[in-house]
Amino acid sequence: MSSTPPNLTNPGAPPGTAAGNSASGTSPTFSPLYQQIKALITQSLQSGEWKPGELIPSEIELAGRFKVSQGTVRKAIDELAAENLVVRRQGKGTFVATHHEARAQYRFLRLMPDTGEPHHADNRILEVKRLRAPAEVARLLDVKSGDSVIFIKRVQAFDGEPIIVEELWLPGSLFKGLTAERLTEYKGPMYGLFETEFGTRMIRATEKIRAVLADEDTARLLNIAAGTPMLNVERVSYTYGDKPVEVRRGLYLTHHHHYQNELS
């Protein structure tokens, strides 16, 4: 927490002089002040200076620290809020986003019951083990093929009805000490555990969805017939800096549920 202002392209420009960020020579890596501020705030989030759920400094305080106007800090935070990295609360302050909230629960679980509200979800851990990253997983996680990864297999049930069979691969280097016991004991969303216990926060993911037929193993776990049509959902999740830190393959039963999506 240094009190000296970090490197800004345009530090301490006097008012009325406006930027200065500009024309002088060729500025190859030019970016607006508020983008630089945004990057600095993101660094503090990433480094853990402010942890999930905590209050970050007020706009006025950050403006003082960075030697810019409150409006510039505001614009930076506006974008961070739009990306769900922070949450603004009028009168209280700005908080680091966390997966420990009903609000953010269903951002990463798009399977909804056809009727009624999201139900109680249960989690059964089938398997947790270390293994060498398969080529495809290594490629997606951006690690060397053969690097240590943690493999998890689990079944999720909605209101007691098993609906999802899921396999996960996590970089071993980031999740040392993750055990089946730890996962089984933990109540709440898995991403909450990841952020609290391992300091890795998922902020974005991409999913590829296909239709497949249930194999024998999956059918047995879900009490359905082999050959039942299911959604195959492949996810890659990213943390700060667009670094991939989770690969997931889920098989979703959609007899009484559907994958909900918004296009806009």
Added chain:
Amino acid sequence: MSSTPPNLTNPGAPPGTAAGNSASGTSPTFSPLYQQIKALITQSLQSGEWKPGELIPSEIELAGRFKVSQGTVRKAIDELAAENLVVRRQGKGTFVATHHEARAQYRFLRLMPDTGEPHHADNRILEVKRLRAPAEVARLLDVKSGDSVIFIKRVQAFDGEPIIVEELWLPGSLFKGLTAERLTEYKGPMYGLFETEFGTRMIRATEKIRAVLADEDTARLLNIAAGTPMLNVERVSYTYGDKPVEVRRGLYLTHHHHYQNELS
């Protein structure tokens, strides 16, 4: 295009006095000025005062028209741009968004080839007819059951390979004169035709995705075996004012394609 300013909660408040929007009595339907401006601009978009692809008045001109500062208009337009209703172009102006652009093509078509770039898409219209809205369609379109709707069935091919069988239902009142010939002749995205020829612009949609097995009819159309797993995608599209104006049911073959989604 009246020059008299419309009804604002806080018209012509002198500077330094700030809003005035406030405490005085109970303002039950209070909303910030920029939200009111945003609603007024949206009305002009909806009414066709500015048509898709056209330039809207500059921020300064709108500020003058509405008797507010440029900053307030800017914030209103910022939100409209975030919702993809308009597109800002530095140095040129702000344009009404349109479906006639590569940029907006793949916002409403999420099926991607597993490898490489989106390919050439072809369209075969199988059927166009008027019928009375089935109960479920009527409910989703928010019309009376039995009201006239236009039904369309088509097959879409990527690079000559048939991949999608799709059925659409449109309110008959909004799409008078829509024929199979018109749909077949038209080159480009169907939503482009809707906005240009019928004045109805789709701005948002929700999709529910399930896994199903191909029936005999679908299998024949796509040259696959009955019982092949497919994505069943049910879409409801909305125009200005969150009014539903299209119901769609697509069956997607995902042997060499996938439904791409971003979670954030």
Added chain:
DNA sequence: AAGTGGTCTAGACCACTTT
């Protein structure tokens, strides 16, 4: 040169929450 959106500042006041 003129016009557009984009950035930055400074200051005022409002709405909300906590002390």
Added chain:
DNA sequence: AAGTGGTCTAGACCACTTC
């Protein structure tokens, strides 16, 4: 009363496009 984010204004200058 004090502190926070939310709204609104006014003015300056920059970056980009067109004339």
